[in-house]
Amino acid sequence: MKCIKHPVLARRLAAASTFTLAALMPLGALAGSYDLVIDRQPMTIDGKAKTAMTINGTIPGPTLHFQEGEEVTVNVTNKLDVDTSIHWHGILLPSSQDGVPGISFPGIKPGETYTYRFPIQQAGTYWYHSHSGFQEQEGVYGPIVIEPVNREPFKFDREYVVMLSDWSAETGDRIFSNLKGQSDYYNYNQQTVGSFIKDAKAKGFGTTLKERLAWGGMRMMPTDISDVSGYSFLVNGESTDDNWTGLFRSGERVRLRFINGSAMSYFDIRIPGLKMTVVQADGNNVQPVSVDEFRMAVAETYDVIVQPREDRAYSILAESIDRSGFARGTLAPREGLAGEIPALRERPQLTMADMSMASMGGMDHANMAGMDQANMAGMDHSNMAGMDHSQMSAAAVPNNDYAPGSGLTPSAANGGKFLVYGDLKAMTPYADYRAPDREIELRLTGNMERYFWSINGAKYSEAEPIRLTYGERVRIKFVNDTMMSHPMHLHGMWMQLDKGNGQFNPLKHVVNVAPNTTLTVDVPVDALGEWAFHCHLMYHMASGMFRKVIVEPPVAQTAAAL
């Protein structure tokens, strides 16, 4: 296995912790070769045993340290009895190297070694994972760290990858078939007679009955937060008990590269006792913003810098948004320490604000019954959000990531600042920022009950590809007609997340589209070829929330070539 070859980074990491360096390659030979072997092996994590899929024998796979400007060669050997693939998530590369079977290439057959070759044209924190079947759920994922050519615009003394993931004793195939067989299979937090009595005591019998009828009329459940539960949440492959630990010396600036490599789980991240300064999102530098907590959609990455000063352990807490558990790691001045693990917060419930008119199916009385409640919930949240911002020196950014009154709107555990998308401003203005040439509306749709998901009402197997022209600037307007959040991921090109920051709109490879909201992104169409574009929730993607994007040369250029 190829390891770190950048001396500065290598020193930093060697000093940092338990990394062992198998080889140090000379700087300057900017052409690294890396070997990954995908295999099946029995693994037990957090007491949950299964025959998992590993990369080079571990979950996650090894951290690939690339350098901007490097020409990388990655040999991926398939020791499974089924096809596999590796997709380089967030990496700009030729479409033939993107690793999506059926789009970029045919996939890697059992026993075959496939060689990827691509230049590294960017820096930051990314990851890689299988794009075949449910192999990502089984363990085929790992971090990518790319060292920039130029000096980074922020200082840090040491760094750690913090890769979050969800681990199940069940196979992905089993989870998918369970969801198909009964869409609420994993929801053990449903409304019961007991919760009715409790709610009736709190809100009154009439209100509670109206709410129940409103949801019942739609055949939807306010308790439907995450499709899958029963997971153990991991930090760098380690359970809460295993307690992954990163060491620090008091006063050092520690850079944490958070990657949400989960199949299905969103996390709220906090480190009690420390402010986190967000410096990168999805690998791209952003203007530093100090927060107490932030939410990670599936497949996003965030780099934060923290400065622990006390001689004690700090818990890195990633609380799943359905509040079913923590991924927990620790920052500590020495090995063997553990910080406190607080109680899980109350599980959120969806409100009528999370239901779009489309998903309500035009039930007027349902709307009306729910609306009072939604507005009340909205008031609470806006008050809390207001308090958060008063603590901040930065201008207050309203949280419009969620529908007004949404039950999913997060707030920080300590009452402090919770990151919102509007806080993310690119470090440098985008040179070619301009009005889009055209707009494409993509409605995120699905059938909750039968568990299949779609875009504009059509599954991947039913849909024509989205055709874009090289050089154009396309605005994509996501309209979420479902009651679930969808982390939408475009391969090969950036999405400039439009939260009104103009040429400082940040570049992202995944954007979260909350229930009953509209989100726009601008895509500079700068990569020819065929690309995948999909919801990164594994079982949404598998059941149809997926499109092929074809980027074609402009007509004039095509004609000239002939």
Added chain:
Amino acid sequence: MTVKMRYQAPVGIALTLLTLGLTGVANAAEADDAFMTKLMLDRFELRDQAGGEEIGAWEGQFNLRTDYQGLAFKTNGERLSGGPTESAEYQLLYQQLVSDFFDAQFGIRYDNQPGPSRTYAVAGVQGLAPYFFEVDANLFVSDEGDTSARLEAEYDLLLTQRLILQPAAEISVAFSDDEALGIGSGLSSAELGLRLRYELKRKFAPYIGVQWEKKFGNTAEYARDEGEDIESTAVVLGISAWF
């Protein structure tokens, strides 16, 4: 099971469509169109009737389908403990998703019981109605030309996450007499059930409950003439499971 092949057309159509569908599964990129199977054994129970008779009863369904269409095989019946099978019904249906929550179903039904057997053409809908009522509503036309309808509905009331009380109702209406089967025109029979199950796992739950059945109108008259009870109440003990 021995199905009289009097209604070959619907089965033929269904099988042809299935074959067409299956050829599309080869491409992994189109896994969102794959076939799924689900075998549900809703009821597999012993009924201890007030009159003293013990009856075994079953009700189940097997689906082989994509998200949009496929086949459904339904069966239900009753058998006297140690005795003959009192009634056994089999349906083979083509089903097509027609809304977010409902399938339309067409096919054949074959009933085997002491006395004459019957084959029916079936048309119906099955799915989840507003307020979470599971509904199965069907029209039947028998090979004797008699038309009847049946509506089944059930509701899951969660006492806790795993302890679930399920009221269920079934109403049968005949539009003409089928004297040989003892079915008279009009409301012919009704069943009410109340089952309390405990989901040890999502896919396996033992239950206890009560089942009440009554015949009405001409159907009740026929039953009286044969010296049969027109009403019965039973304590039931059973399991439900799916795979």
